[in-house]
Amino acid sequence: MTESTVEYVRYRIPAEKSAEFLAAYTRAAAQLAAAPSCVDYELARCEEDFEHFVLRITWTSTEDHVQGFRKSELFAGFYAEVQPYIPYIQEMRHYTPTTVRGTGASVPTxxxxxxxxxxxxxxxxxxxxxxxxxxxxxxxxxxxxxxxxxxxxxxxxxxxxxxxxxxxxxxxxxxxxxxxxxxxxxxxxxxxxxxxxxxxxxxxxxxxxxxxxxxxxxxxxxxxxxxxxxxAPDATPPGDQPVPKWTWGATPPYHA
Structure with a gap:
């Protein structure tokens, strides 16, 4: 089981282009939704400065993104929609999640x-x-x-x-x-x-x-x-792992 990776793409889109930018990503999202290597995605807009957007995409792995999605037929349709906004990208990187994660008190355990x-x-x-x-x-x-x-x-x-x-x-x-x-x-x-x-x-x-x-x-x-x-008779015990933490909709990253 490969640890997933999170890609962040940060944009600064001029105010006069924001509506067409959102429309383009609405269309491009169909390609992400169809990609086997895409776990989930979200485009967020800054509340303090409306010109700033952050696209977050969780991929099954960096390799699956780079060697899989980017070389697939789906990427052509995705790229056609977002290509006009590439000059406005301020950051585009992959991040590996750490063990620092959890939910806040607004969600009861x-x-x-x-x-x-x-x-x-x-x-x-x-x-x-x-x-x-x-x-x-x-x-x-x-x-x-x-x-x-x-x-x-x-x-x-x-x-x-x-x-x-x-x-x-x-x-x-x-x-x-x-x-x-x-x-x-x-x-x-x-x-x-x-x-x-x-x-x-x-x-x-x-x-x-x-x-x-x-x-x-x-x-x-x-x-x-x-x-x-x-x-099972031939089972190999797992390594040292903490007690899993079960929440309302996510499984721990343990596997047999």
Whole structure:
């Protein structure tokens, strides 16, 4: 999996040309939208000085942009629209995202929306009460340690934006993965785990709004599929990784 790159193109467009400039990029955007190497794009205008514009394009990689898009048939149509404004470019560079990223307090974390630590404790208590009685999952969790449910509650809380209690007491992503090594989890078991977790969320009184449940289920699907991968006999444990941070619409950059 290649780390994406962000291209920034900064323009200074004379006021009398701004309307045609925006119209040109509206047409050119169709080529970006059709490009397999384009993740997303946005053209922003400066509030303090209307002559300044910044185009942000996320590419799957710099090479995919330079060797892929720029050499594709799509580029011809894109270039035809933006070519008159090339003399007004003040900067055009690629940037690699860093680990300094996150959301502000205006967007509540999934952890807070769910109800905090108490909600995740209720969730895991309800979940493992079901697991030990389930004919599909009980063998996987045979000899379950009494503190297991609490550890998973800490894990889920941290994943969904809560305090780093799991990292501080247990370790990072690698520690959680190690719990699944050699267990040979099947697809049937994985699917039952996801289904029981959803039932437990109902029993625990977690929010039922579509936004929360879709993000909650998305993590369950993502996490259990990694668990299946790393439980295989020939799986290679990942390197040292922090606990993933799951938000309302983005997956962490981990992969099998």
């Amino acid at each position: 999934i952890y807070a929306w769910a109800g905090g630590a108490e909600a995740f404790t209720r969730l895991t208590d309800a979940f493992y009460a079901k697991v030990v009685k389930d004919d599909v999952l009980a063998p996987v969790f045979e000899g379950l340690a009494p503190e297991h449910a609490m550890h998973v509650a800490l894990w889920l809380g941290e994943v969904f934006g809560g305090p780093p209690a799991y990292s501080e007491s247990q370790g990072g992503h690698g520690h959680m993965v190690a719990m699944h090594l050699g267990k040979n989890i099947t697809e049937v078991q994985r699917r039952r785990w996801v289904n029981l977790l959803q039932d437990a969320a109902d029993d625990a009184g977690l929010p039922t709004d579509a936004e929360f449940r879709s993000a909650f289920l998305a993590y369950a699907e993502w996490g259990t599929r990694l668990a299946v991968h790393f439980s």
